[in-house]
Amino acid sequence: MHIPDGLITPEIAALMYAVSITFLAWSWRKAKATYEKSLAPLLAVSSAFTFVAQMINFPIAYGTSGHLVGGTFLAVLLGPYAAALGMTVVLLMQALFFADGGIMALGANIFNMAVIGALSFFIIKHLAKNTSRKSLLFASVFIASWLSVVLGALACALEISPAFSNVGGVTATIPAMLFWHVLIGLGEAAITTTITTQLWKLQPTALSGLNILRRGEHARLP
Amino acid sequence: MRGYLKAIIITLVCLAVLTPFASEFPDGLEKVVETFQIEEKEPIWNGLMPDYTLPTIEDKYASTLLAGVCGFFLVLITAYTIGLTATKPRGEKVNNKKHLTAQDVALVGVFCALWVVLNLYVGPLGFQLWRLPILCDFSAFFTLLLTTWATGRFGTASMVGIIGAIIVLMLRSSPHMIGFALSAILFDALMFASKHEINPKPKHLATTIFATTTSAYLAGVIIGIFFSNKTLEWATIEWALTFWGVLHLLGGILGLAITLPVIGALEKAKVRRIISA
Numbered sequence: 001m002h003i004p005d006g007l008i009t010p011e012i013a014a015l016m017y018a019v020s021i022t023f024l025a026w027s028w029r030k031a032k033a034t035y036e037k038s039l040a041p042l043l044a045v046s047s048a049f050t051f052v053a054q055m056i057n058f059p060i061a062y063g064t065s066g067h068l069v070g071g072t073f074l075a076v077l078l079g080p081y082a083a084a085l086g087m088t089v090v091l092l093m094q095a096l097f098f099a100d101g102g103i104m105a106l107g108a109n110i111f112n113m114a115v116i117g118a119l120s121f122f123i124i125k126h127l128a129k130n131t132s133r134k135s136l137l138f139a140s141v142f143i144a145s146w147l148s149v150v151l152g153a154l155a156c157a158l159e160i161s162p163a164f165s166n167v168g169g170v171t172a173t174i175p176a177m178l179f180w181h182v183l184i185g186l187g188e189a190a191i192t193t194t195i196t197t198q199l200w201k202l203q204p205t206a207l208s209g210l211n212i213l214r215r216g217e218h219a220r221l222p
Numbered sequence: 223m224r225g226y227l228k229a230i231i232i233t234l235v236c237l238a239v240l241t242p243f244a245s246e247f248p249d250g251l252e253k254v255v256e257t258f259q260i261e262e263k264e265p266i267w268n269g270l271m272p273d274y275t276l277p278t279i280e281d282k283y284a285s286t287l288l289a290g291v292c293g294f295f296l297v298l299i300t301a302y303t304i305g306l307t308a309t310k311p312r313g314e315k316v317n318n319k320k321h322l323t324a325q326d327v328a329l330v331g332v333f334c335a336l337w338v339v340l341n342l343y344v345g346p347l348g349f350q351l352w353r354l355p356i357l358c359d360f361s362a363f364f365t366l367l368l369t370t371w372a373t374g375r376f377g378t379a380s381m382v383g384i385i386g387a388i389i390v391l392m393l394r395s396s397p398h399m400i401g402f403a404l405s406a407i408l409f410d411a412l413m414f415a416s417k418h419e420i421n422p423k424p425k426h427l428a429t430t431i432f433a434t435t436t437s438a439y440l441a442g443v444i445i446g447i448f449f450s451n452k453t454l455e456w457a458t459i460e461w462a463l464t465f466w467g468v469l470h471l472l473g474g475i476l477g478l479a480i481t482l483p484v485i486g487a488l489e490k491a492k493v494r495r496i497i498s499a
Binding site: 033037044090094 | 225226229230233234236237240241243244245246247248249250251253254255257258260262263264265267268269270271272273274286289290292293294295296297298299300301302304305306308309310
């Protein structure tokens, strides 16, 4: 879902930079008020893991592949604010060193993957409100991670539509993007839910994001 | 910290095992672009490792794996720095020896740059002038000694060695850097004997000299055996163990002879107190 520079117009790129930077500034302020320094190693390791996971493409159908985005995964692990920052680091490194996603398009990519991924935390929060049942919690993780990919793809379809003006603009990009990403989202949801349940068993302390949900408080993290 | 180390190792093992199985098909967005046959404009920037490969390495698996490891550590260090800065300001001073501080991360960055510059420009000079590798060792150990002295902890020298070596590998095809990266890790481990202190105390001085010469020798042996374009046979190993290893050891001693006075001067000027302030 990484938009290359060749597919985005300068106006949209600038707009998305503005939106993303606003959101990141908000995350930074919230993070500074919320987290202790002990967050650093967890943030580092989980972001680096997400980078590696994004390298491993899995085939879906008809000669197309997808990979884990990991926004929801980071949100479950770290809470929404640190997740947005961690994901941004991953996207920044990909754009700077690996030509995966353009530098101009970085703002748009941060919005599609880091911002929407981090906000999917609130989907989990809403769905799993006042529940202590594990199955319900993980069902909402599944739904949130699927939604994060589909909504990201929808945003992506809108952002790249000017490049498709010859073939119909949004009427071409939205159905096509959604068709593939509904499927890729299932892979994302399956991987995210599997890793979170395994972590829940092995290292429950690492799931500070979920722990906030369970305690129903936002202020003490992690 | 143990848990995090485990997580790092598991992730890198997963990367090594799963990379060959990663799907080559276009991803969702690329497929959409293909379907509608959209002409993409040329990108303005192609990155140092386009498509997760190191251009200087031909073997596809090794190239992707190294690029992945490189990106893994880039993200790890950057996210760690952000984790330290975007969190509540710390009230009391903590035990510096336990956690990597923001200063340490910054110092690692600076010394990586020093490593890259020295190994790109000073190291090869010795080869061109005298056909000897000693300036390579000087470049490596000058940087490693200064790193350990400035940070006074385990891990920083290894980081500089590994990251620096990968950057040099990206810019120039010089596989002997892998030998120096390994010797940086050995150096870092041996320096435990002086608690990563470099000062004139006899015990610490002896440890520093021992660690430097041993790891320089190791670098020579590894480079001699694996990266000197000789066929792998007993004669090569013997040559690496004696001639090439000892040459590198001499390079290490040259490094010591230059670095220790430099450190002494810096210590006198109270540079370390300025860094840690």
